[in-house]
Amino acid sequence: MKVNLARSVRVLISLYLLMALTSGLAFLPLGHWGWHLSLVIAFVMAGLILLFFMKVKYSEPLIWLTSAAGFTWLSLLILLVILDYISRAWPG
Amino acid sequence: MSAETESNADLLNFPFKEASHQRESALFGMWIFLATEVLFFGGMFTAYMVYRYSHWQAFQEAGAHQEWYLGCLNTAVLLTSGFTMALAVEFARKGQRVWLLALFAITWLLGSAFLGIEGYEYHTKFTEHLVPGSGFHFTGSDPSSSELFFVLYFTMTGMHMFHMFVGLMLILFFGGWTWFSPRALLTPNPFEVLGLYWAFVDIVWLFLYPLFYLVHPQ
Numbered sequence: 001m002k003v004n005l006a007r008s009v010r011v012l013i014s015l016y017l018l019m020a021l022t023s024g025l026a027f028l029p030l031g032h033w034g035w036h037l038s039l040v041i042a043f044v045m046a047g048l049i050l051l052f053f054m055k056v057k058y059s060e061p062l063i064w065l066t067s068a069a070g071f072t073w074l075s076l077l078i079l080l081v082i083l084d085y086i087s088r089a090w091p092g
Numbered sequence: 093m094s095a096e097t098e099s100n101a102d103l104l105n106f107p108f109k110e111a112s113h114q115r116e117s118a119l120f121g122m123w124i125f126l127a128t129e130v131l132f133f134g135g136m137f138t139a140y141m142v143y144r145y146s147h148w149q150a151f152q153e154a155g156a157h158q159e160w161y162l163g164c165l166n167t168a169v170l171l172t173s174g175f176t177m178a179l180a181v182e183f184a185r186k187g188q189r190v191w192l193l194a195l196f197a198i199t200w201l202l203g204s205a206f207l208g209i210e211g212y213e214y215h216t217k218f219t220e221h222l223v224p225g226s227g228f229h230f231t232g233s234d235p236s237s238s239e240l241f242f243v244l245y246f247t248m249t250g251m252h253m254f255h256m257f258v259g260l261m262l263i264l265f266f267g268g269w270t271w272f273s274p275r276a277l278l279t280p281n282p283f284e285v286l287g288l289y290w291a292f293v294d295i296v297w298l299f300l301y302p303l304f305y306l307v308h309p310q
Contacts, residue, residue: 003182012175019167019301023160026306035144038302046295053178054291060116063123070127074134081138085145 011052018045103279111279118281122288133251133296140244140303143237150237154230155307157222158245159213163305166209167297173202174294177287184283189270192277196267199290203260210253217242245304252300255293262286 022041026034051057056067108114144151180195221229224243232238266286270276 003179003186005179008175008178012171015171016168019164019171022302023164023306023309026160026302026309035302035307038306039299042298042302045298049174049291049295049298053174053294054288059119062116062120066120066123066127070130070134073127074130074137077131077134077138078141081142085142 007052011048015045015048018048114279115281115284118285119288122285126288126292129292133248136244136248136251137299137303140248143240143244144303147234147237147240150232150234151241152308153232153234154238154241155304156310157220158305158307158309159216160305160309162209162213163301166206167301169202169206169209170294170297173199173206174291176202177290181280181283181287184277185280187277187280189277192283193267193270196263196270200260200263200267203256203263207253207256207260210249214246217246241307248300249304252293252296255296259286259290259293262289 018041022038025037025041028034030037050067054067056063104111104114108117176195176199180192180199183191183195217223221227222242224239224246228235228239228242230238263286266276266283
């Protein structure tokens with residue numbers, strides 16, 4: 001198997017660009033949207049690292065499932081906490 | 093038994109009979125560990141989310157004291173180290189010792205630079221009395237809630253730095269092993285597992301950066 005340097009460089013450049021984007025957006029007055037957007041960008045960057053640097057894209061289904069498991073449990077935790085916040089009147 | 097079978101059998105640990113099975117098990121085990129790590133950091137991220145929603149203004153004021161450009165520099169350093177580590181693993185798979193060692197060295201230097209920058213930041217927090225505790229001094233609308241921001245900052249970046257430190261020690265260990273033992277590269281499995289660990293530590297930082305440095309950049 002050949003070392004795919006060009007693909008890794010493309011992924012790295014995409015990561016730099018996304019980093020610049022999230023940094024730039026932080027200076028705009030977006031309120032709550034600002035940090036929600038920055039988290040979406042962080043998830044895209046994490047996805048690139050998972051797929052290409054951690055080679056999930058080229059792995060067997062067992063690895064796909066296992067890598068998704070942790071994030072699935074975490075999203076359950078966060079989802080239920082958020083539901084509590086948006087469905088009740090909290091101070092702040 | 094031929095020489096080839098002997099050397100292959102030598103690489104297999106009990107109870108494996110096939111190299112592919114051994115490899116899958118190594119990677120599967122690491123991914124399970126990483127899933128527990130996601131939940132370990134995830135609990136802290138959830139705490140951050142709750143406090144940021146409930147103390148919005150205090151977090152904005154505290155976030156204004158963060159040097160966003162240092163966080164940005166550290167993100168770039170860490171992304172680059174993730175790239176060199178991913179390449180190092182590919183060279184380990186191909187059995188190219190010199191390239192592997194060179195990329196390990198670069199990754200190690202980048203990781204150390206990250207810790208150096210982070211250490212400098214911690215130092216400035218001490219001099220500015222922004223470390224939670226009896227010495228904490230903050231002028232704002234709600235200092236005790238702003239203190240929460242710094243509690244989370246030190247806890248989460250501290251745990252991340254600990255993971256980085258462990259990663260640097262592992263690179264030293266695996267690098268030394270490759271340097272001294274010609275048998276190190278007979279199987280790439282340990283290097284692939286180390287690569288997964290390093291990439292995961294990268295990913296954690298990608299979330300820490302916007303949550304602690306881009307709250308209210310000046």
